[in-house]
Amino acid sequence: MAINIRKMNKSDLETFKKWLYKPHVAKWYHEPESWIEEAEKSDSEFNWISHCIVEIKGKPIGFCQYYACEDSDEDWGGYTKLGGTYSIDYMIGETEFLSKGYGKEIVRKLEEKIKYHDDAKRIVVQPEKENKASRGVLLSSGYLLDDEKDIFVKVI
Secondary structure, eight states, X not given: OOXXXXXXXXXXXXXXXXXXXXXXXXTTSOOHHHHHHHHHTTTTTTTTEEEEEEEETTEEEEEEEEEEGGGSSOOGGGTGGGSSEEEEEEEEOSGGGTTSSHHHHHHHHHHHHHHTSTTOOEEEEOOOTXXXXXXXXXXXXXXXXXXTTTEEEEEO
């Protein structure tokens, strides 16, 4: 079943907040207040981040975002200064959609969106070591692990 990724809007905020406090999400999305603040200020202070909702047949099932690393204050182990570096975050909020391959599809769709940016050269992601599911998604999606920096990288 195909997923759709669309721009997050203000009416999605309550669902997003609910997902952040679900145990399977909260263990990886620490400091939910920060994530909520970024989403609430997506039209102003955090307009450099593309906040998105993942849907299946119009039903919101998750959240994802991407941004140019040069717009953030993160160095990404030196990858930011190389230029053309983007990062992604993703999660499935609705438990019945976990472990069905949707994570890999979300990553693929995010890559498609990033490739439209003329400067895009690579994507970097840094899930926690314990997040085996996300790390598995990235490896199966063609990302390579930079062991020294513990950062997954894919040249696009």
